[in-house]
Amino acid sequence: MRAVDAVMECLKAEGVDVVFGYPGGANLPTYDAFVDAGIRHVLVRHEAGGGHAAEGYAKASGRVGVVFATSGPGATNIVTPLTDAMMDSVPLVAFTGQVRTDLLGTDGFQEADTFGITMPIVKHSFMIQHPTEIPRAIHEAFHIARSGRPGPVLIDMPTDLTRAEIDYQPVGDLRLPGYQPTTEGNQKQIRLAAKALANSRRPVLYVGGGVINAGASAELTELAISDRLPVTCTLMGLGAFAAPHPQWLGMLGMHGTRAANYAMDEADLIVAIGARFDDRITGKLSEFAPRAKFVHIDVDPAEISKNVPAHIPIVGDARNILPRLTAEYRAAGADPERLKAWWERIEGWRTQHPLTYEDSSDTEIKPQYMVQALYEATGGDCILASDVGQHQMWSAQYFHFAKPRRWINSGGLGTMGFGLPAAMGAAVAMPDVPTCLITGDGSIQMNAQELATCTENGIPVKIFIMNNGYLGMVRQWQELFWDRRYSHVDMGSWPDFVKLADAYGATGMRLTEKKTLVEDMRKAIETPGPVVVDVRVTREENTYPMIAPGAAARDMVG
Amino acid sequence: MGDPGTKELLTLAELEASSGVRTGRKHTLSIMVENKPGVLTRIAGLFARRGFNIDTLAVGPTDDPRLSRITLTLDGAMHPIDQVTKQLHKLINVIKIRDLEPADTVARELALFKVSADGGARGEVMQIVEIFRGKIIDVTKRSVIIEVTGTWEKIEAFERMVRPFGLVEMARTGEIAISRGRGET
Numbered sequence: 001m002r003a004v005d006a007v008m009e010c011l012k013a014e015g016v017d018v019v020f021g022y023p024g025g026a027n028l029p030t031y032d033a034f035v036d037a038g039i040r041h042v043l044v045r046h047e048a049g050g051g052h053a054a055e056g057y058a059k060a061s062g063r064v065g066v067v068f069a070t071s072g073p074g075a076t077n078i079v080t081p082l083t084d085a086m087m088d089s090v091p092l093v094a095f096t097g098q099v100r101t102d103l104l105g106t107d108g109f110q111e112a113d114t115f116g117i118t119m120p121i122v123k124h125s126f127m128i129q130h131p132t133e134i135p136r137a138i139h140e141a142f143h144i145a146r147s148g149r150p151g152p153v154l155i156d157m158p159t160d161l162t163r164a165e166i167d168y169q170p171v172g173d174l175r176l177p178g179y180q181p182t183t184e185g186n187q188k189q190i191r192l193a194a195k196a197l198a199n200s201r202r203p204v205l206y207v208g209g210g211v212i213n214a215g216a217s218a219e220l221t222e223l224a225i226s227d228r229l230p231v232t233c234t235l236m237g238l239g240a241f242a243a244p245h246p247q248w249l250g251m252l253g254m255h256g257t258r259a260a261n262y263a264m265d266e267a268d269l270i271v272a273i274g275a276r277f278d279d280r281i282t283g284k285l286s287e288f289a290p291r292a293k294f295v296h297i298d299v300d301p302a303e304i305s306k307n308v309p310a311h312i313p314i315v316g317d318a319r320n321i322l323p324r325l326t327a328e329y330r331a332a333g334a335d336p337e338r339l340k341a342w343w344e345r346i347e348g349w350r351t352q353h354p355l356t357y358e359d360s361s362d363t364e365i366k367p368q369y370m371v372q373a374l375y376e377a378t379g380g381d382c383i384l385a386s387d388v389g390q391h392q393m394w395s396a397q398y399f400h401f402a403k404p405r406r407w408i409n410s411g412g413l414g415t416m417g418f419g420l421p422a423a424m425g426a427a428v429a430m431p432d433v434p435t436c437l438i439t440g441d442g443s444i445q446m447n448a449q450e451l452a453t454c455t456e457n458g459i460p461v462k463i464f465i466m467n468n469g470y471l472g473m474v475r476q477w478q479e480l481f482w483d484r485r486y487s488h489v490d491m492g493s494w495p496d497f498v499k500l501a502d503a504y505g506a507t508g509m510r511l512t513e514k515k516t517l518v519e520d521m522r523k524a525i526e527t528p529g530p531v532v533v534d535v536r537v538t539r540e541e542n543t544y545p546m547i548a549p550g551a552a553a554r555d556m557v558g
Numbered sequence: 559m560g561d562p563g564t565k566e567l568l569t570l571a572e573l574e575a576s577s578g579v580r581t582g583r584k585h586t587l588s589i590m591v592e593n594k595p596g597v598l599t600r601i602a603g604l605f606a607r608r609g610f611n612i613d614t615l616a617v618g619p620t621d622d623p624r625l626s627r628i629t630l631t632l633d634g635a636m637h638p639i640d641q642v643t644k645q646l647h648k649l650i651n652v653i654k655i656r657d658l659e660p661a662d663t664v665a666r667e668l669a670l671f672k673v674s675a676d677g678g679a680r681g682e683v684m685q686i687v688e689i690f691r692g693k694i695i696d697v698t699k700r701s702v703i704i705e706v707t708g709t710w711e712k713i714e715a716f717e718r719m720v721r722p723f724g725l726v727e728m729a730r731t732g733e734i735a736i737s738r739g740r741g742e743t
Binding site for chain 2: 115120123124125127129144176177178179300301302304305306
């Protein structure tokens, strides 16, 4: 059969039910194979949308997301999603077309060095040199993408090679001698960690997206409630521990709660699980958690002691390690009473510094209230995607995530334009769960074309635009750190998002009234098909609390 | 977003305080990689991206045609070697990395020197070549080309000796190294 038909067979063997993509000259053979393959292909309106949709699909379902793009501009258009997936450890396989082999290196039409361009932003990549390599490359790509620390894998396929006839045999083995991720944690280290935890008087569990990737939320919860261990999550970890919960401190980091950040500051033992001590978490590194010893559990050994030296490193999969840590911790017979003073201290911070904002007394919609209203309108029972900026932080603060894989956002790379396509991918992956998107008037315009994909394919994403007419987060930084010299942050008043929705065949609404906001949002959610809701909020509102850049956690402001 | 709170100038002490564990000595990493296209680019790219400086780099085949050996040296005073090896291990095509113990390693480098040596200087140059067990492989009226093999330190020492005569050109391969056999001698 043709190599491209073998591609389809391999996708089916990997259990792929849907892919996102965009055809072009160099992947015409692949698209010909789609005609009879019986695999659902969602035609996006821009390859970047396809890449982010595959990310949203992967984040919501835990399965590998798949994106197809052509050579040259098609491939360069997925550079951002690939980088995003790399930063947030999203399992993704990208297939790019390439010019035919005799044109390689000649600056042929729509030729780009995709393999070279994407090398620093993928977990691995394959440049196909012979058609018979294709099936094995695909299976290896899926294996690499989903195992260990997940990430994006790219397969670049010259068009002539994909048309070639090959003798396709299902691939039974993988040949990856240099790739054997450690999943099983070292028992001695686990026992050591359990003892340290049992002896600690001010412990904190600091949980990142790795716990969600490992599917270890239940195991984490088991550990946390085996005693009264306080839990905080990173932006990527939200949902790994059910919020609200008495042991839940809220998110930590730059816009985290005071309780979480102060607890990190005063902790004597921090157990980091699938988290990577990003600068948005640590603030000033030299003053980060100065009293703490660190247990660091991560499947990627390179993360351990990268930013903060770990006293007890444990390399492995959280799902393997956490139950064993819980068992050892129980066996250590810790005295729960020792945490009493610690909880009193934490309760003090909670009472003194809850997440709060000054609500409007008239009809004006405060952006924080908009998130609270959506939480109320949905009962929290939805997938919530976000874009990047103030609305993202407020969503993380005021929407409570009770389950993993319900919060879809771009953390590491902070990609504006991620939201709509990612929400679309999530909705395709989980058709039985309502999918909402909170985005900004800036972010939505970076991939608004995907509205057409939503309407054409009946993908019923409910889009709530937090419209303040500003690039809010940049404006906030200009206000706070650049003497209020606003430079190119005013987005003006166009487009008319209701008309835009209409043009794309979606339902458009504009909400300006606080009193009926929850009810109006419910109506939007109940409206079939994609809905665009333009919510007009306070123009100049700042995201607080905040650890100023380069400052320490205990110096939070706002 | 740039951090306006960040100082523009950092003192050396601050830089040192912020870094990982540094050994302060030269390290020789022997890296076995799959003999596949792009592997060297991946390694070079990784070093550039993470800000690691390679002192020398040598690539060649091994006894197994499917594998190549990359020998690279880098300064442990500049880089946390632990981070370097862990990041290298993440590359799928990297099969094995050994941070060779100096006492347990045989390392050699080959260097070619073109030294101006006319008249009276020539005899002196030849003497130095002999002491270093080098070879003169080409002679013209004005200069000689010398081949020297040895450890990195020996090559450095030879260079210091001949430089005063007028070093016209120099080419070095970078060190290659393997660990000593155990209990076989």
